[in-house]
Amino acid sequence: MDDIVPQNTYRTYKRDTQQLLFWIIHAFNSVLESSAAAEAASDGQQHRQNVTGQVTVRELVAMAKTISEHAIRIPGAIYRKLQSVTRARTVMYMAFQQLAALSKKADPEMEKSNTTHKYFIDALHEVFELFGGPAWEKQQQDQTRKQAVRPDGSREADLDAELDAEVESARFTNKFAALGLGSSANNGLDTAAVDSSGDEESDEESRPAAAGQQRRQARPGRGNKKKKKKGGKRAKKGKQESKPQTLDEVPLESYRIIEDTDGTVTDYLLAVYALFEEICDLRLYMSGVWREVAYEGLNGAVAATLGDLATAIVKRAESAIMVEFPGHESYETVMRTITRGDIEKAQGKFAITLYKTSDGEGPAEKMEETSLDIKEYFLIYAYRDLVDFVTDFQATRSGKPTKRMLQEIDKWDPNLDLQRATKEQRQRWRRSYTINWLYDLVNVFSGIVVQRNTMKGEHHVYEKVDWSADGEWSEHVRLFGINEFAGNVTSIAMQKPGTDVKKLINPSLVFQLQCIVDSLMVSRGWSLNSFRGHVLEPPKKGYRPRRDVDLFLDRQTERFGKGILQGAFVLQQLLEQDSATHPERHEAHIGVLQGILWDFRDWLGESKYKSGLATLPPSRFSNSNSNGLWEYSPFLCGAGLAEGLELVYRFGLTLWDRMPEPMLMVHLHNMLVQQKYLKRSVGLFAALEDTFSKAFYADGRPPTSNFTDALSSQIGKTGTHFEHRRRAAQKRGANTTLAMLDVAANRFFRTKSNLLLYRESGWNPDRISNEDLGEHTFLYQFRSRQSNHSAAESFRHETGRFQSLEAGGPRPLHMVSDKDPKAALPRNLRPDRLSRRGLLELIRCDVYSDICGPSPLSSLNYFWVTARMIMIFGMFEHELKRINNPLYNDIYVANSGRGIEKRILLAVAALSERDEECLRTMARILEEQRTGWLAHIYWDDLDTTMDRLLRPRDDVEGPNPDVCSIM
Structure with a gap:
């Protein structure tokens, strides 16, 4: 997976310098290995391979001259890295001049530094000239398409990307040799130039030759043959003992241009x-x-x-x-x-x-400048x-x-x-x-x-x-x-x-x-x-x-079914009630839930501090609002909310993974819909089924028949029923709070929300796999380098699948397909690269979608939904008992098993469609308790069109000047 987090100026400079040197030194060494280079060395000049990865400025220019004399094909990536390094050094040269201007008197050290910078910049310009840079630059400007297609169908930028990958991994492989030292058809490391009978024409179309040089190639194998030495194994052993240093042992990070002490100062600045x-x-x-x-x-x-x-x-x-x-x-x-x-x-x-x-x-036009x-x-x-x-x-x-x-x-x-x-x-x-x-x-x-x-x-x-x-x-x-x-x-x-x-x-x-x-x-x-x-x-x-x-x-408690505090309280009561006969079942869950409830109540949005804590000074904002720590900090409120949403998501999925009701409820709902006991699906369970499809079904698709087998296939992956999972978790100590909240340790519910992904990655998007991101995210789409239309199609799917959220059934949504597909992409996105802001804009769309948009994993009150599932199962049992249902009596009266096992047996029996009365009773209760996803989210609604983020804007950094007074 390619890194997409933009590098800052310094890291880009260091990386480009290292990769540039890597290519130049390897190319130079390869030239010396060729027979043509050996013949050129007869002019009395001393040519030695570089085995340290370090060169002086003078040596760098000499290497460039040698490479240019042998008409090596210069990849476009090398030209661009030369330009990048030169630009960075030029910025430093100008900065040193600025700093010199700040000094009250002439600074000899600063003047010396400026002289050094100028010498270095001139040397980089010379290397660019030697490599035919001006001709390449003109070719780039003349091309009507930015990516020239080579005769073999590959694109120049693709070859450069492969070269970059080779350089970044510091592996001088055959592929690298083909890209950097010869034609694309030549896979041998033993050649240093391009054969005039080979791909000369194709290379002329895609790359300019080095200044004043024709392309030629040594015959395969020439100059690289090794003579067999006498002495057999003994000689070989002696050679190993005096093992000389090779460039293969030098890590990419060690490639550097050796300067005087000012070099370190320059890099630091x-x-x-x-x-x-x-x-x-x-x-x-x-x-x-x-x-x-x-x-x-x-x-x-x-x-x-x-x-x-x-x-x-x-x-x-x-x-x-x-x-x-x-x-x-x-x-x-x-x-x-x-x-x-x-x-x-x-x-x-x-x-x-x-x-x-x-x-x-062409050059950029200067529009505005301000101090x-x-x-x-x-x-x-x-x-x-x-x-x-x-x-x-x-x-x-x-x-x-x-x-x-x-x-x-x-x-x-x-x-x-x-x-x-x-x-x-x-x-x-x-x-x-x-x-x-x-x-x-x-x-x-x-x-x-x-x-x-x-x-x-x-x-x-x-x-x-x-x-x-x-x-x-x-x-x-x-x-x-x-x-x-x-x-x-x-x-x-x-x-x-x-x-x-x-x-x-x-x-x-x-x-x-x-x-x-x-x-x-x-x-x-x-x-x-x-x-x-x-x-x-x-x-x-x-x-x-x-x-x-x-x-x-x-x-x-102003909004029933919405707030997390009420949901946690209700769920805790239900779990305690369920544990009355079997205390060990939910003991750990109740402890964690109670801790979350207390922490939210006492330390989120407000704290005990506002009411006064013994021996601690009162709030510094007591004269206006003793809860000023929160009331006067949008950042703290937002950050606290983000962690709260993540915590509920973690614990909610952990609960679902270790209790049978969620799995059983969704399977029962699907069967009742498929068999027409329910005329239409219940919005909440349909949305859960679609959102966590791989958690509920072995192949990710709801079955249309053989419902018992579908349940068995899913829960039978690692055991026969849920208790196996619970006992295994206990054995490995997963009942500690931290382990219990590890979504990756779950057996079924392993999907990670965007909030969870970024926190677990240490806020580094490059550490998040595409599999975890999901195809619906903009960041995934960018990584996949797919078209704007593809991203819009994926986004449209995400909005469309939440049509059934409301309890009353489907509702019309504004589809992205009604607009230009580009509108589905966040502003500031570039097709080939991301700026810092571009990356943050992509992530903003994905996080917004997760919290209150079309993929709202973090919007759902998992405590309330879990409580509702438990209550519905209780209604099933109560009503079946009231009507003296035979299936219920066989399982709950005649069977001496534990309550949880009876609930599983009831669901399995229902899925086998053995009792018509039981199925109609369950369908009637689900119809009476019909609800949607929106009934159990924290907010008033979801922004399924995401118009707020996707509408075009010129700027994202400040207020509209038409309504502001400017200082």
């Missing part, structure tokens, strides 16, 4: 620039997403998931610096590097430019607020601000009119909010440990406590959605007073804090735009950060 480029872009993107939450009703869980994905992108850029430049990855270090240690001097020295590009080739407020765009305000909070917290570690800090942040006014406030007032207001919110965050997160010390006399040393999200206190700490962030901040804040914490603060932590702060700022009408700067607009009337999480919980 490039890495820092790439990091801030991503930070600025992703911050603006997330600002636009949170605006959609506040102003357009986008579900907060979607935005929070994208926020986690964006943070993961920043972490990957940060990790690259950590690995290659250890000790230089802190935010303080990278910020001082990019500003040359003088933030005030750097103001106005950075600009952002908008270019207009055409579909064809950047680097304190804002480089997150310097957020960083300083975090540092000041930590420093103040460390002073006493009591959870209370110092008097000095109180003078600055006390009595924050949540209703300040930001449109009328001055710039300085807005900044102070935001700073006050940030520090107050961080105080509440750390006090809640650390509360269990602090109370153990103050109330129980324990002696936990705060700076030595493992505050990580999965540390020793993880089972007690409940701060849904941002436990990792809270753990990191708490760990830093709990250091001894006077500790230098700046080295502990990484860019990703600052970025996530900025996103958290921005989520509220945007909801109050203050956002940031690339070219319009600070944008102000009236807040959206009626918006509350807790809007979506309140629907999920439904604390006041």
